[in-house]
Amino acid sequence: MNGIVEPDSAVTATNDHYELPVEVFESFLGRRMKYSCGLYDTPATTLDEAQEAKLQWVLDRNLRMTPGQRLLDVGCGWGSLALYAAERGCHVVGITPSRPQREYILRQARESGVDHLVDVRLGRFTTVDLDGEDFDAASMIGSIVHMPDREDVLALTRRRLKTGGRLYLSESCFRNRRIFDEYRTSPGFRFVSEDVFGFGEMVPLAELIAAAENAGFSIVRLADLTAHYPRTLEDWAERVRNARTRIDAVRPGATARLLRYFEIGATAFGYTTKHYAFVAEKSRMGRWER
């Protein structure tokens, strides 16, 4: 991906993937419809168990949310974290530029009886009206890669947090600047970032940390989740292979493209890419944890 990409163009390009019929994603993402890695505690852990463990880890261990608190989920996907948080009594505002995702989340919230706790706003984050609202926590799970204006996004997120509020951000990253320079234009990476996702500006972790620091955050936690992603991709791939007929009936050729994406991703982790999560806090002194 060369040159400057306008945020609106990135949204249009990215929506082409995320507005695939929901049946495609339902066929492989698992019960929670979570489109990022799970946490695999043992070799026998299933995809659904891994995703449930990850959601709990994000909400309890990293964001430390309690019932009644407010979560801002920037780039909320199909609402895995938003719905999980609402089921635990938290109020959630999710932001997505994808209309099918918004409709899916609201439908799920109604069916789960938590629709009074879930609000999903349609649009690009920096243009959605959040005036006068504040939040105890925010999340950006695999979404900032689709936002070329990441410093503006992080600055706005910080403004919407209460003092002491936490941001959980996870993202796949190039391992370092040298690998970024060498592989950002490789056929495999361009297939994933441009052909599959439309727009994905994957950068080294240092650039995301710098953007969070420039936005005024204190970085209080960092976790390397790389080892969990190949397992997640292998589980998705197995489900896609099992649902090949159904997926290709909805979108001809989708199976081959998804499997190619999963294969490239699973191979690249550890060599050219990593998957990190960090927690940034709106506080001058940060927070030391034993």
Added chain:
Amino acid sequence: MTTAREKLLDTVVGHLRAELPLDGHQIAESDVLADLPDADSVHMFRIAARLERQFHVEFDDGSLFAVRTVGQLVDLLASVTS
């Protein structure tokens, strides 16, 4: 008498044949990896991962990314397994 290096070459060639469609293709140490049939960076990392798992080693990034030929990959493997 097969030397240790020849064994490593056989191992490397075995993994190349497992990853790439090399039926009928004779592999020489001077062959450029990127020029082998269907070779791309994804296949190369898969081959590196196979070797690292088999020998319980991790190649140095700079050395791995500098490898261009089959012989250089054997040299790299020899350097971390000797």
